[in-house]
């Protein structure tokens with residue numbers, strides 16, 4: 001994916017792997033190599049783009065993952081936004097979801113007259 005804005009272009013390589021890829025999150029060189037290996041000889045502009053990735057000083061590598069928690073609240077603490085329900089970068093809209101979640105929690109606290117236990121239950125029901 002090429003994402004252009006403000007006279008810059010982000011180069012994004014995404015791939016699906018059947019196996020968990022074990023890597024050292026501090027070893028940027030090895031992470032760059034994973035991308036090179038995955039996309040070598042894949043045609044289109046991949047060679048040119050891989051050269052840019054090899055030289056980039058803002059290289060970033062991570063896996064898409066999702067943690068499903070049994071609840072978004074515990075005691076007096078409730079999570080909203082990315083901390084509770086961060087959507088995949090593939091779908092986006094995390095900012096919208098965070099604001100909707102904050103409004104739902106605020107409404108629940110108002111409706112339950114500050115009884116946070118009831119409000120958190122109502123919030124989690126949506």
Ligand SMILES: Cc1cc2nc3c(=O)[nH]c(=O)nc-3n(C[C@H](O)[C@H](O)[C@H](O)COP(=O)(O)OP(=O)(O)OC[C@H]3O[C@@H](n4cnc5c(N)ncnc54)[C@H](O)[C@@H]3O)c2cc1C
Pocket residue numbers: 080081082083092093094095096097098
């Ligand atoms: C590249 C990119 C593009 C995106 N584009 C879109 C888009 O187009 N539309 C959309 O809706 N969403 C988009 N999102 C997603 C959106 O940015 C997030 O879902 C949203 O910012 C989540 O809001 P949040 O308040 O939950 O978390 P954050 O915005 O991450 O806020 C959490 C805050 O807590 C602070 N913090 C962390 N730890 C501590 C601590 N211990 N003490 C005090 N403060 C702390 C952090 O510094 C941060 O300011 C994008 C995200 C990325 C990365």
